[in-house]
Amino acid sequence: MATGTQRFSGKRPSDKENAMKNKKMKSDKARTYSDRGNRVKQSTENKEDGKKSRCPYFKKCGACQMIDTPYDKQLRQKHAHVAELLEPYTRVAAFIGMEEPEHYRCKVHAVFTHDKKGNPLSGIYREGTHDVVPIESCLLEDQKADAIIASIRGMLKSFKIKTYDEDNGFGLLRHVLIRIGKNTGEIMVVLVTVSPIFPSKNNFVKALLKQHPEITTIVLNVNDKQTSMILGDKEKPMYGPGFIYDICCGMKFKISPKSFYQVNPIQQEVLYNTVIEMAELKGDEVALDCYSGVGTIGIIASPHVREVISVELNKDAVKDAKINAKINDVNNITFYENDATRFMQQMAESGDKVDVVFMDPPRAGSTPEFIDSVATLAPRKVVYISCSPDSLARDLALFAKKKYKAEKAIPVDMFPFTRSIETVVLLSRG
Numbered sequence: 001m002a003t004g005t006q007r008f009s010g011k012r013p014s015d016k017e018n019a020m021k022n023k024k025m026k027s028d029k030a031r032t033y034s035d036r037g038n039r040v041k042q043s044t045e046n047k048e049d050g051k052k053s054r055c056p057y058f059k060k061c062g063a064c065q066m067i068d069t070p071y072d073k074q075l076r077q078k079h080a081h082v083a084e085l086l087e088p089y090t091r092v093a094a095f096i097g098m099e100e101p102e103h104y105r106c107k108v109h110a111v112f113t114h115d116k117k118g119n120p121l122s123g124i125y126r127e128g129t130h131d132v133v134p135i136e137s138c139l140l141e142d143q144k145a146d147a148i149i150a151s152i153r154g155m156l157k158s159f160k161i162k163t164y165d166e167d168n169g170f171g172l173l174r175h176v177l178i179r180i181g182k183n184t185g186e187i188m189v190v191l192v193t194v195s196p197i198f199p200s201k202n203n204f205v206k207a208l209l210k211q212h213p214e215i216t217t218i219v220l221n222v223n224d225k226q227t228s229m230i231l232g233d234k235e236k237p238m239y240g241p242g243f244i245y246d247i248c249c250g251m252k253f254k255i256s257p258k259s260f261y262q263v264n265p266i267q268q269e270v271l272y273n274t275v276i277e278m279a280e281l282k283g284d285e286v287a288l289d290c291y292s293g294v295g296t297i298g299i300i301a302s303p304h305v306r307e308v309i310s311v312e313l314n315k316d317a318v319k320d321a322k323i324n325a326k327i328n329d330v331n332n333i334t335f336y337e338n339d340a341t342r343f344m345q346q347m348a349e350s351g352d353k354v355d356v357v358f359m360d361p362p363r364a365g366s367t368p369e370f371i372d373s374v375a376t377l378a379p380r381k382v383v384y385i386s387c388s389p390d391s392l393a394r395d396l397a398l399f400a401k402k403k404y405k406a407e408k409a410i411p412v413d414m415f416p417f418t419r420s421i422e423t424v425v426l427l428s429r430g
């Protein structure tokens, strides 16, 4: 378990477990933080009664519904929600929270615009709109990332770079995306523009690096479409290799501007360590990693099993996963680009032997056909990683019909201050 991690039970604060252990979109669609993951039921306690919010943007932004709720109370509320949903299937263990829950986001997006006088502004979209809430610094975001965004905003006037106007299509700079490899210290800055022509490009890069020598790569991404996606198809490094690496659970992962990679690196390690510990691997297993993204879980599990078979729908993610396996000298993993359900059905038909299935589906959960095929393959264990307690509960009901019993559930707080709930469930064949 990584430093910065604390376990909280769903009990009263005084019952907070003392055990503090030191160990662990997809698309780039523009969205607000509260979009991520599933939600705890709407609470009336967005703010502690009558008090001013500790976040100056709370009223306008509204993304972190739990920003004024004490952290242990957030975890108790989220625990109560997931425990209620999973109650028919299994007991839900204490939430694994963070010791320092602020500034955890290592992927930071700022949309750029301007005020009526043309002064550049940057911030995030107000929930459900394309109105920009100007933000100087955010309690969730990595502080270095916020400082880089502020520097870029400050440089625009002297470089005569206009921010893009969604209404009339004028201007150049649309977004800035920062990705930080927390464990490598590498930093990627992605400048998203409507045109590939960036005035005084070299001087701009030089000036930005002078202020932030810690930046390891700068990428120009061109997005000339009227779309809610942040990133366009074309991109070119302006400085450095155009990607960064990060290390998670001792493995190295390549992060490109579009790669899916968890935004909270401390809890990402906690999550994956929990997944591996739960599977209690012996070393001779054939493991399936379904909905595998850039191969993280399969690659981290690979030293603990005989063979890993990974399946993922997104072509770019599969490409990255293959590179990640190579970087880490992992030779016992095979990646398939396919729909997980179709792949499982084919596996079930072929009668192959599988010992353990890791599944990490998107918020919608899995499918009845996928679960039927798991039952046909009859692995001893299934480790289900879920970002939606609702779809998880629905899928656990289907697993129960197939004689798979949920043995335990451990929620990991990947998104403090928001209502998102991530849960790992171990199922075993009855």
Ligand code: SAH
Binding pocket: 026, 260, 261, 262, 290, 291, 292, 293, 294, 295, 296, 297, 311, 312, 313, 314, 317, 338, 339, 340, 341, 360, 361, 362
């Ligand atoms: N396990 C990875 C990624 C989990 S996110 C990690 O820990 O980082 C869920 C993944 O499921 C995404 O990469 C998404 O592209 C993929 N996905 C969505 N629908 C899918 C489907 N029908 N079949 C296979 N993969 C799918």
